Amino acid sequence: MYPITSAGADSVQNERPAGVVANAHPQRWGDRLFQWTTLFFALFVLGVLAAILLTLAWSAWPAFEHFGWHFLVSSEWNPVTLKFGALSPMVGTLVTSLIAMLFGIPISFGIALFITEMAPDWLKRPVGTAIELLAAIPSIIYGMWGLFVFAPYFTDHIQPLMTDTLGVLPLIGPMFQGPPIGISVFSAGFILAIMVIPFIAAIMRDVFEIVPRTLKESAYAMGSTRWEVIWRVVLPYTKVGVIGGIMLGLGRALGETMAVTFVIGNAHDLHLSLFMPGNTISSTLANEFTEADGKLYTSSLIALGFLLFVITVIVLSFARLLLMRLERTQGGRKA
Known part of the structure; x- marks a missing residue:
């Protein structure tokens, strides 16, 4: 060369x-x-x-x-006297979403763990497909089912039991007392929980499946139980994705309209009891926007929509900041 x-x-x-x-x-x-x-x-x-x-x-x-700041702290809503306040629908939106998360997160977590860790291979696909199909059901169908099926059954069987057991407890007892009418804030929150479960469970399942098998097998080889592997290996590895799925479900719960409108009762009143009728921002807009007469009435409804937009942005921004903090924490530990 x-x-x-x-x-x-x-x-x-x-x-x-x-x-x-x-x-x-x-x-x-x-x-x-x-x-x-x-x-x-x-x-x-x-x-x-x-x-x-x-x-x-x-x-x-x-x-x-x-109205000034009085609009945010007043629960009065009277189209006749043109006095409007956003406190009742704001509280109803937050309470129903909180109830949905209290029911939806544990159930979604259990479903995702069952599919990824415990279910046999022949059962994983049917269960996963069934969960995904729940997300495709229109919200109005959930509302009709809640009004004609869940509300009567809840009135006759579940609410009396909850009133007799939880209603006598100190501090939280008044929250579970009220007439058995079926349509209530609690019913709306429970229907929302059913609606957000498919979204949260699907995301949790996907992030649980990306955990390297070698990590779990190593933990089992060291004598860890299945619960210890889930708690100390799976969850720490996927906590960012899990929280992201929860926030996605929360965003869905905050803005849901038709299903809530069917079962919440649509009453502009604040009650300590979860078994009393209430309203949310979305249900108020759905019920009254077509009947709004006058500039002030219409502007008050649009102000409710603006507040819902702000609440959603604040919640999702907080979730994003939490995810960024978790990502930085994970990066520091890996380094």
């Missing part, structure tokens, strides 16, 4: 195919076009979000200007 001199290197460079040099310039333009396109889509989403927020704020301003 002979060494390549500088002259030989120049000749090799000169003999490089012309197409390579010619294609370099179009390739750079293609990369720039792709970058600009994706940047446009990202900014477009932010622009739409800002436009929605500004439009709601502009339309809701007459109500905020007329």
